Amino acid sequence: xxxxxxxxxxxxxxxxxxxxxxxxxxxxxxxxxxxxxxxxxxxxxxxxxxxxxxxxxxxxxxxxxxxxxxxxxxxxxxxxxxxxxxxxxxxxxxxxxxxxxxxxxxxxxxxxxxxxxxxxxxxxxxxxxxxxxxxxxxxxxxxxxxxxxxxxxxxxxxxxxxxxxxxxxxxxxxxxxxxxxxxxxxxxxxxxxxxxxxxxxxxxxxxxxxxxxxxxxxxxxxxxxxxxxxxxxxxxxxxxxxxxxxxxxxxxxxxxxxxxxxxxxxxxxxxxxxxxxxxxxxxxxxxxxxxxxxxxxxxxxxxxxxxxxxxxxxxxxxxxxxxxxxxxxxxxxxxxxxxxx
Ligand code: A2P
Numbered sequence: 493x494x495x496x497x498x499x500x501x502x503x504x505x506x507x508x509x510x511x512x513x514x515x516x517x518x519x520x521x522x523x524x525x526x527x528x529x530x531x532x533x534x535x536x537x538x539x540x541x542x543x544x545x546x547x548x549x550x551x552x553x554x555x556x557x558x559x560x561x562x563x564x565x566x567x568x569x570x571x572x573x574x575x576x577x578x579x580x581x582x583x584x585x586x587x588x589x590x591x592x593x594x595x596x597x598x599x600x601x602x603x604x605x606x607x608x609x610x611x612x613x614x615x616x617x618x619x620x621x622x623x624x625x626x627x628x629x630x631x632x633x634x635x636x637x638x639x640x641x642x643x644x645x646x647x648x649x650x651x652x653x654x655x656x657x658x659x660x661x662x663x664x665x666x667x668x669x670x671x672x673x674x675x676x677x678x679x680x681x682x683x684x685x686x687x688x689x690x691x692x693x694x695x696x697x698x699x700x701x702x703x704x705x706x707x708x709x710x711x712x713x714x715x716x717x718x719x720x721x722x723x724x725x726x727x728x729x730x731x732x733x734x735x736x737x738x739x740x741x742x743x744x745x746x747x748x749x750x751x752x753x754x755x756x757x758x759x760x761x762x763x764x765x766x767x768x769x770x771x772x773x774x775x776x777x778x779x780x781x782x783x784x785x786x787x788x789x790x791x792x793x794x795x796x797x798x799x800x801x802x803x804x805x806x807x808x809x810x811x812x813x814x815x816x817x818x819x820x821x822x823x824x825x826x827x828x829x830x831x832x833x
Contacts, residue, residue: 499525503564506571507531514820560586627818634791644750657739740782
């Protein structure tokens with residue numbers, strides 16, 4: 493691998509959020525070549541500090557001018573679509589590469605949408621903005637792409653079990669507060685602000701807004717984004733469900749291939765897939781669970797089995813840490829590939 497000696501002025505927009513905090517940890521863990529670090533959030537956070545590599549850094553306000561003033565070369569955006577809409581172009585105009593964690597740019601034709609294990613070739617040196625896919629899509633394509641290469645996918649049906657971290661820090665706090673009220677026998681006084689209903693001890697089959705076709709935007713992201721990343725046009729229908737789990741998403745996936753498949757061959761392929769770990773010994777009660785994946789950078793897959801009726805269909809279960817694999821780690825992996833070009 494070509495080693496890059498250059499180091500960069502890195503900005504994080506939304507540094508104080510769930511993904512922003514994780515970005516800091518991952519940049520430190522992976523010794524990302526940082527010359528200068530600029531932490532950005534809303535005006536509310538000005539005056540606060542965050543730690544990176546044993547040093548405290550002030551949080552600055554996100555403004556149109558800050559990118560040029562601080563000479564930011566790589567800007568990670570993780571503060572929500574509206575903030576990307578408002579500020580990403582200012583970062584680009586000042587010469588920065590924007591790696592955007594929101595949905596704002598993902599489906600724009602001229603913007604690469606990248607999962608480095610799947611379509612690294614879409615990262616180009618002169619890119620101005622590279623979009624980071626939706627969290628549920630990232631872990632799904634980690635599993636689909638290697639199987640597609642071998643057997644050709646015709647159709648995917650996926651049901652998700654998505655952690656509250658997908659709704660940011662406020663989502664996590666809402667679950668924790670509601671669980672505390674449950675243990676204080678006070679669940680009746682619970683108010684839901686982030687989610688449409690009580691999330692503690694409940695499931696909500698509703699993530700993002702409903703569209704005219706009765707699917708949610710989250711469900712349509714899984715179709716549109718996976719086709720764009722994999723450059724393939726298989727069919728896909730999703731049901732996305734919010735579950736009272738703090739930070740790892742799970743997915744039950746049914747895949748129909750163009751060819752006959754066996755569970756053994758799929759296991760072999762997935763064992764060799766980058767950043768995928770197969771845990772599949774049902775007789776020993778071994779399969780992936782949210783607690784397996786939390787705080788890791790891999791997508792875990794198990795329960796791989798053949799369909800009872802159709803030899804072209806496999807069923808499996810995959811889990812990954814939404815904040816890391818589904819957001820921050822993917823973004824840093826994109827940046828690592830980009831600096832190597
Ligand atoms: P702040 O902490 O100052 O509100 P999460 O996804 O965990 O909810 O985090 C959202 C992130 O987006 C936080 O860092 C938050 O900063 C940031 N953010 C929210 N509104 C703005 C804004 N108007 N300008 C810049 N950053 C913002």
